[in-house]
Amino acid sequence: MVIQTHELSKRYGRVVAVQDLNLHIEAGEVFGLLGPNGSGKTTTILMLLGLTEPSGGWARVLGFDPVREPLSLKRRVGYLPDSVGFYGELTAWENLAYTARLNGIPPREAEGRIGAVLERMGLSEAAHRPVATFSRGMRQRLGLAEVLLKQPQVVILDEPTLGLDPEAAQAFLGMIRQLKEEGITVLLSSHLLQQVQAVCDRVGLFHRGKLVLEGKVNELAQRVLGGAYRIRLEAGAVEGLAERLRVLPGVNRVEPDGAGMRLEAAQDIRPLVARTVLEAGGELRSLSLEIPSLDEVYARYFQEVRHAA
Numbered sequence: 586m587v588i589q590t591h592e593l594s595k596r597y598g599r600v601v602a603v604q605d606l607n608l609h610i611e612a613g614e615v616f617g618l619l620g621p622n623g624s625g626k627t628t629t630i631l632m633l634l635g636l637t638e639p640s641g642g643w644a645r646v647l648g649f650d651p652v653r654e655p656l657s658l659k660r661r662v663g664y665l666p667d668s669v670g671f672y673g674e675l676t677a678w679e680n681l682a683y684t685a686r687l688n689g690i691p692p693r694e695a696e697g698r699i700g701a702v703l704e705r706m707g708l709s710e711a712a713h714r715p716v717a718t719f720s721r722g723m724r725q726r727l728g729l730a731e732v733l734l735k736q737p738q739v740v741i742l743d744e745p746t747l748g749l750d751p752e753a754a755q756a757f758l759g760m761i762r763q764l765k766e767e768g769i770t771v772l773l774s775s776h777l778l779q780q781v782q783a784v785c786d787r788v789g790l791f792h793r794g795k796l797v798l799e800g801k802v803n804e805l806a807q808r809v810l811g812g813a814y815r816i817r818l819e820a821g822a823v824e825g826l827a828e829r830l831r832v833l834p835g836v837n838r839v840e841p842d843g844a845g846m847r848l849e850a851a852q853d854i855r856p857l858v859a860r861t862v863l864e865a866g867g868e869l870r871s872l873s874l875e876i877p878s879l880d881e882v883y884a885r886y887f888q889e890v891r892h893a894a
């Protein structure tokens with residue numbers, strides 16, 4: 586277990602920013618913290634980093650207690666806040682050299698590492714330009730370069746793609762995937778559901794300081810959509826196919842969808858659907874399980890909350 590919290594809570598006066606959070610994140614996972622503004626994501630991150638003290642419960646990151654061992658933790662955990670501060674008049678290289686010094690990396694070793702992380706982030710050519718001349722995307726990449734400089738085992742990113750254009754955001758997500766391939770554990774917070782869906786193994790949805798839903802994206806989808814599986818197929822025009830599909834066990838809806846059909850079932854019955862199409866004399870052109878987007882999951886969840894209230 587790389588990140589673990591037990592009943593972790595934080596109150597600011599009467600405001601409960603985080604309440605009884607139980608989080609378990611394994612080595613090499615990419616975990617997404619999702620939730621509306623003010624739902625407790627940043628506060629959670631700050632507690633994991635030892636930058637703010639919990640009012641209750643506890644956290645462990647790589648086995649370290651952020652309250653008692655913040656320095657051991659800081660050496661192994663990289664943090665990219667939502668806005669990174671660099672010295673604008675210094676070059677990218679100089680900024681990283683400064684960070685290396687602060688982290689006690691010996692100068693000769695720092696040289697090699699700085700060159701490598703700048704190269705990796707596609708910033709070699711801009712290495713000797715003042716950071717004040719960098720675009721938002723370049724700054725963000727420099728931020729990740731700085732995080733990687735200390736060769737962390739865990740990387741925590743707060744809204745890492747905020748303000749990036751779609752292409753820069755995609756490139757950044759690609760870099761996050763690479764971290765995972767290297768076995769680095771990644772925790773990231775975001776409002777951008779599609780991006781979270783593209784890169785995270787699991788997500789946790791925060792609502793008013795509580796973790797209200799947690800799991801793999803498709804598991805969450807099943808749960809919020811009432812356990813339904815959506816299957817889409819194309820089989821050309823086959824007499825009576827819809828009727829045959831409608832009576833299959835567990836099917837509760839069949840409807841036309843463009844050139845094909847969409848059905849909702851209680852289980853993933855794709856093999857049965859395939860057989861039915863063939864038996865009806867149809868030709869199966871496509872058959873897939875549709876995973877609802879995280880946007881839909883999110884919208885449905887808050888709809889239900891409002892409804893219940």
Ligand SMILES: Nc1ncnc2c1ncn2[C@@H]1O[C@H](COP(=O)(O)OP(=O)(O)OP(=O)(O)O)[C@@H](O)[C@H]1O
Nearest residue numbers: 597600601602620621622623624625626627628629
């Ligand atoms: N230093 C503080 N003092 C008082 N209240 C705070 C402080 N920091 C956060 N809060 C409150 O705690 C709650 C959770 O805030 P937090 O910043 O953790 O949310 P968030 O999910 O990160 O939101 P965002 O997406 O806007 O960054 C909010 O109600 C916020 O106003």
